[in-house]
Amino acid sequence: MELPDRATTFFRELQDRICAALEKLDGRGRFREDAWMREGGGGGRTRVLEEGGVFEKAGVNWSDVAGELPEELADKMPGSGRAFRACGVSLVIHPRSPMVPTTHANFRCLTQGEACWFGGGADLTPYYPYREDVIAFHQQWKNVCDRHDPTYYPRFKKWCDEYFYLPHRGEMRGVGGIFFDYLRGELLEEIFAFVQDAGNTVVPAYRAIVEKRRAEPYGESEREFQLWRRGRYVEFNLIYDRGTIFGLRTSGRVESILMSLPPLVRWKYAHEAAAGSREAELESYLHPQDWLTAPSIVSPS
Amino acid sequence: MELPDRATTFFRELQDRICAALEKLDGRGRFREDAWMREGGGGGRTRVLEEGGVFEKAGVNWSDVAGELPEELADKMPGSGRAFRACGVSLVIHPRSPMVPTTHANFRCLTQGEACWFGGGADLTPYYPYREDVIAFHQQWKNVCDRHDPTYYPRFKKWCDEYFYLPHRGEMRGVGGIFFDYLRGELLEEIFAFVQDAGNTVVPAYRAIVEKRRAEPYGESEREFQLWRRGRYVEFNLIYDRGTIFGLRTSGRVESILMSLPPLVRWKYAHEAAAGSREAELESYLHPQDWLTAPSIVSPS
Numbered sequence: 058m059e060l061p062d063r064a065t066t067f068f069r070e071l072q073d074r075i076c077a078a079l080e081k082l083d084g085r086g087r088f089r090e091d092a093w094m095r096e097g098g099g100g101g102r103t104r105v106l107e108e109g110g111v112f113e114k115a116g117v118n119w120s121d122v123a124g125e126l127p128e129e130l131a132d133k134m135p136g137s138g139r140a141f142r143a144c145g146v147s148l149v150i151h152p153r154s155p156m157v158p159t160t161h162a163n164f165r166c167l168t169q170g171e172a173c174w175f176g177g178g179a180d181l182t183p184y185y186p187y188r189e190d191v192i193a194f195h196q197q198w199k200n201v202c203d204r205h206d207p208t209y210y211p212r213f214k215k216w217c218d219e220y221f222y223l224p225h226r227g228e229m230r231g232v233g234g235i236f237f238d239y240l241r242g243e244l245l246e247e248i249f250a251f252v253q254d255a256g257n258t259v260v261p262a263y264r265a266i267v268e269k270r271r272a273e274p275y276g277e278s279e280r281e282f283q284l285w286r287r288g289r290y291v292e293f294n295l296i297y298d299r300g301t302i303f304g305l306r307t308s309g310r311v312e313s314i315l316m317s318l319p320p321l322v323r324w325k326y327a328h329e330a331a332a333g334s335r336e337a338e339l340e341s342y343l344h345p346q347d348w349l350t351a352p353s354i355v356s357p358s
Numbered sequence: 359m360e361l362p363d364r365a366t367t368f369f370r371e372l373q374d375r376i377c378a379a380l381e382k383l384d385g386r387g388r389f390r391e392d393a394w395m396r397e398g399g400g401g402g403r404t405r406v407l408e409e410g411g412v413f414e415k416a417g418v419n420w421s422d423v424a425g426e427l428p429e430e431l432a433d434k435m436p437g438s439g440r441a442f443r444a445c446g447v448s449l450v451i452h453p454r455s456p457m458v459p460t461t462h463a464n465f466r467c468l469t470q471g472e473a474c475w476f477g478g479g480a481d482l483t484p485y486y487p488y489r490e491d492v493i494a495f496h497q498q499w500k501n502v503c504d505r506h507d508p509t510y511y512p513r514f515k516k517w518c519d520e521y522f523y524l525p526h527r528g529e530m531r532g533v534g535g536i537f538f539d540y541l542r543g544e545l546l547e548e549i550f551a552f553v554q555d556a557g558n559t560v561v562p563a564y565r566a567i568v569e570k571r572r573a574e575p576y577g578e579s580e581r582e583f584q585l586w587r588r589g590r591y592v593e594f595n596l597i598y599d600r601g602t603i604f605g606l607r608t609s610g611r612v613e614s615i616l617m618s619l620p621p622l623v624r625w626k627y628a629h630e631a632a633a634g635s636r637e638a639e640l641e642s643y644l645h646p647q648d649w650l651t652a653p654s655i656v657s658p659s
Binding site: 091105107116225226284291295296312315316318320321323325326 | 392406417525526589592596613619620621622624627
């Protein structure tokens with residue numbers, strides 16, 4: 058079987074496993090599934106869990122679409138010609154508790170003409186950050202990377218820091234993780250092995266944090282802080298995210314693309330966290346830093 | 359005094375008059391003002407009223423900024439060179455009641471090299487639409503246009519329909535109004551007279567609707583519909599709105615630019631209004647139509 062066919066099978070089965078694990082973790086919510094076909098070719102399965110016990114909204118999408126790229130997109134990609142196939146899995150999880158971070162992950166295999174490459178990554182967006190959780194998250198991704206190539210983690214961690222950045226806010230969307238694209242070459246099978254290993258790490262890396270923080274108490278003011286911070290998530294996804302823009306331009310399924318948006322969001326004019334507050338502490342997390350070797354930040358709380 | 363100087367004075371005084379009228383209409387809320395300077399040159403006064411009696415969030419911004427345009431923006435504009443000055447007033451009003459529409463208006467004077475032009479417009483975004491209100495709103499704008507040039511209303515109404523459009527949703531942001539840009543030429547004084555007349559129409563055109571609908575009863579489900587529809591407002595402003603993009607690229611003041619975003623917004627996966635419901639009726643309003651001469655739509659409610 059050709060590699061893209063094996064990749065799409067892996068991604069589809071990964072979606073199954075992720076959804077099963079998230080339902081178990083949530084304890085109450087169930088995913089609804091929408092299977093869809095794309096007019097230009099291919100289709101997908103979008104699964105969304107809303108109003109769960111732990112997760113206010115969790116979307117896990119698998120898709121395998123093919124067709125013609127818009128010319129301005131085709132020119133920017135490594136392959137030749139406009140014919141493309143893109144298969145992959147993506148997820149965004151917005152927990153109800155502001156003590157549990159939002160996470161996002163995406164792994165995909167692209168083909169354009171003779172060229173075939175992988176892209177993807179996983180990242181974390183805390184509201185009330187716990188340094189030990191951020192370190193553990195990064196450590197998991199470093200472990201996965203190191204099993205395949207010692208240059209991966211430093212490269213992909215930096216790429217993630219640069220990608221999930223809001224220039225107009227001068228801050229990152231969250232605390233990063235890993236991000237990579239255009240990963241190809243003669244060793245494509247080895248790259249695929251890495252992508253599988255990474256895909257299988259999404260749930261364990263996130264579950265550890267959910268289990269640790271799901272019972273943390275919080276009140277109305279912490280919830281308000283979360284709703285306000287979620288606005289930045291929307292700003293990133295609608296203004297800068299290439300996946301969103303690519304999806305909307307290639308006539309992707311709108312509801313599957315925008316499932317990443319948080320369920321409830323507040324924008325307040327010129328709002329800022331009070332200096333020295335737990336909320337203000339988040340800011341120090343939103344700039345690139347070496348989580349795995351830097352000395353601990355002295356937390357004001 | 360040069361025209362741009364007279365224009366900026368008009369816009370600043372218009373901001374004063376609009377804010378005074380909106381406070382009176384609201385009955386409870388007060389505008390807070392932030393005066394700001396832009397590093398590249400110029401500045402502005404941003405005024406926002408939050409959690410008022412009628413208005414959940416109302417922002418009225420005046421600014422007069424100058425500097426160097428980014429090259430890719432400069433090339434797309436009618437003037438030559440990169441030096442620019444932009445002064446104008448803009449407002450977005452998000453009422454608390456879903457029975458009262460959101461409105462937006464913006465009037466501006468741009469100079470680039472020797473070229474000087476006006477742009478602007480006003481439009482309405484209802485949640486629970488009333489056909490008579492939409493007609494009255496358009497009639498007011500037609501009256502203003504007709505006082506200056508009989509070709510204005512048909513041209514600017516169409517321009518508005520085309521501008522406030524979400525391709526990924528296949529619908530307009532609201533029911534339109536008027537929109538124009540690059541309005542210049544030998545008769546710039548006459549154009550300025552039109553812009554002043556239009557600027558003075560913003561409050562009366564909207565106040566009539568607010569007064570008529572502010573006491574309409576509504577409950578939790580109507581409020582939820584409003585929060586969900588506000589998501590489309592965010593999608594338009596962050597993905598397509600040129601004003602937002604221009605502002606963020608020219609290092610405008612972020613909080614002044616994003617004051618247009620609604621205070622509280624909900625995204626639900628694949629949500630649709632039930633067929634035949636009052637909520638579904640809105641859809642028929644979100645496609646270009648001739649409000650002033652077309653036969654009445656037979657309303658399903």
